Amino acid sequence: MTPKTNKMSTETQKTELIRGGQFLVKETQCEDVFTPENFNEEQKMMKDSVKEFIDREVWPKKAEFEKKNYALTEEVMRKAGELGFLSVAVPEEYEGLGMGFVSTMLVCDYISGATGSLATAFGAHTGIGIMPIVLYGNEEQKKKYIPKLASGEWFGAYCLTEPGAGSDANSGKTKAVLSEDGKYYSISGQKMWISNAGFATIFNVFARIEDDKYITAFILEYDKENPNGISFGEEEKKLGIHSSSTRQVFFNETKVPVENMLSERGNGFKIAMNALNIGRIKLAAACLEAQRRVIDGSVKYANERVQFDTPIAKFGAIKLKLAEMACNAYAGESAVYRASKNIEDRISLRLESGNSQSEAELKGVEEYVIECSLLKVACSEDIQYCSDEGIQIFGGMGFSADAPMESAWRDARIPRIYEGTNEINRMLAVGMLVKKAMKGHVDLLGPATKVANELTGIPSFDKPDYSELFAEEKEILQNLKKIFLMVAGSAVQKFGEKLEEEQQLLLASSDILIEIYMAESSLLRTEKNAKRFGEDTQKEQIAMSKLYLYHAVDKINEKAKEGIISFAQGDEQRMMLMGLKRFTKYQNQPNVVELRNTIAEKLTSENKYTF
């Protein structure tokens, strides 16, 4: 195959590409990050048409989506297929739009904000439904299945989870037995929590052959007229995403032709995990528009609702909420599109060096698994917080199912659980970083040694020059990175390979990583925009970046302290605590109330999230 760059991919940055996880030890210049303000004309058009579609087909029917109307989700999915929205990530040779990674994320972002039901159906179909075949299928499999899945004629589902195999995904008991004539496998077992099960035609099913160490993936076709041993449980009764079909799927000696094995025997776990890597960053994107819509609804309500003869938007208590909600959403957007462009550039680079499209995509995403996991965790927790505050702003009305906040809050709960729980993703991110360091892909040891030396040295008493935008904030960010290196470096030294058993330390370390990545992304976006559009145009964005960093410093202080006092003793503990104090120090504390008021006043005057 001749290498080609992705159609509609955004212009590749000419600078050396940063590796996954390197954000921690390499200073990134603002010019080197991609921000939502960098969307090209085609991307802007795509964004507008997705938004217009959702405003027309989904938002007015939001209440209907709460009535377990699975047929409505299917109908909207079909319409999305007709408009090409299901095929953005599918290469053109399989009748897809073959768009770049950033565009794929953009569609996922804007299609997912109105109801979690559609977000889940879309994510399951375009992510874990289609991508395993796009990435691992052979030519015949791709030709046979992808065009129909891309157009929405067929829908896809992904059957990994079983009653006894959730987070421990490779422990499934579903069996695949080869027939005597060697022509087909007979699959028997029980899968549960399968999204889109009620209307899917194609099921990517993971099963074990004999006593293989790893499971194997198969493509199964479901035909209502000839069920071939496939049957379904009732629709699950769920807290949220009420119109997303979720069922158990039973396989009773279901015959699958041998040619429907995906990739090779025993490769299923790898396929499952790689499909999830892409799914995770997409899920992060899927949590963005939901935040914007909750903020829009909250701002409008706060402007209209009058108590004590005053619109509640004028109260400091409400301003605080609106500002914090926007500050997180802005950081989430900044971080998601920054990482997406890194992935897109890495894919282009691999295509240029002769990788096939699927190899390039797999390796491109794999490079940034750390960021994918961090973003999944951060954005899924931000939408939860955002919708919770949305309810609070609505007061009693927030608790009513007649107002949009109630369903937003319920729908926001699931992203913390699927695509790997947030606990698993937190631990995975730190585990991957340690692995990358061991492989020499990210040099943690050098910088960690430098920090250790700095701790024993005398701190500089020079008066720094903070006159440039974010000069102090950037210095603090560098210090936050030192905190991670100090704590994690010391923990690795102490526990060695046993570190993976110290889950509470891993969770704390991963929270530090999240805060660093999010705060840095917010700051770099604002700095870049201040340089190109003028600082005076970025007043509220500057406030959001400063506010995010202020909270990040506090959270990192808490998490690092937790680690230090739990595993270090005596002089080592004292020295690290002193380091922590030094590295979290502001010379000029930000005026937090003023920052929040600046942000909230912009939101309420524009009556929406405008960033």
Ligand SMILES: Cc1cc2nc3c(=O)[nH]c(=O)nc-3n(C[C@H](O)[C@H](O)[C@H](O)COP(=O)(O)OP(=O)(O)OC[C@H]3O[C@@H](n4cnc5c(N)ncnc54)[C@H](O)[C@@H]3O)c2cc1C
């Ligand atoms: C609405 C919905 C849709 C879904 N869609 C699909 C789908 O389409 N296809 C599919 O295959 N699956 C799907 N799932 C399944 C989902 O991916 C799993 O629920 C998830 O991976 C967690 O597995 P579990 O429910 O078995 O929880 P468990 O693995 O039992 O976890 C329970 C708790 O223990 C924690 N835990 C588990 N292991 C560890 C560990 N080693 N260390 C520390 N803590 C741990 C978890 O973080 C969690 O807090 C869906 C689930 C839901 C609810």
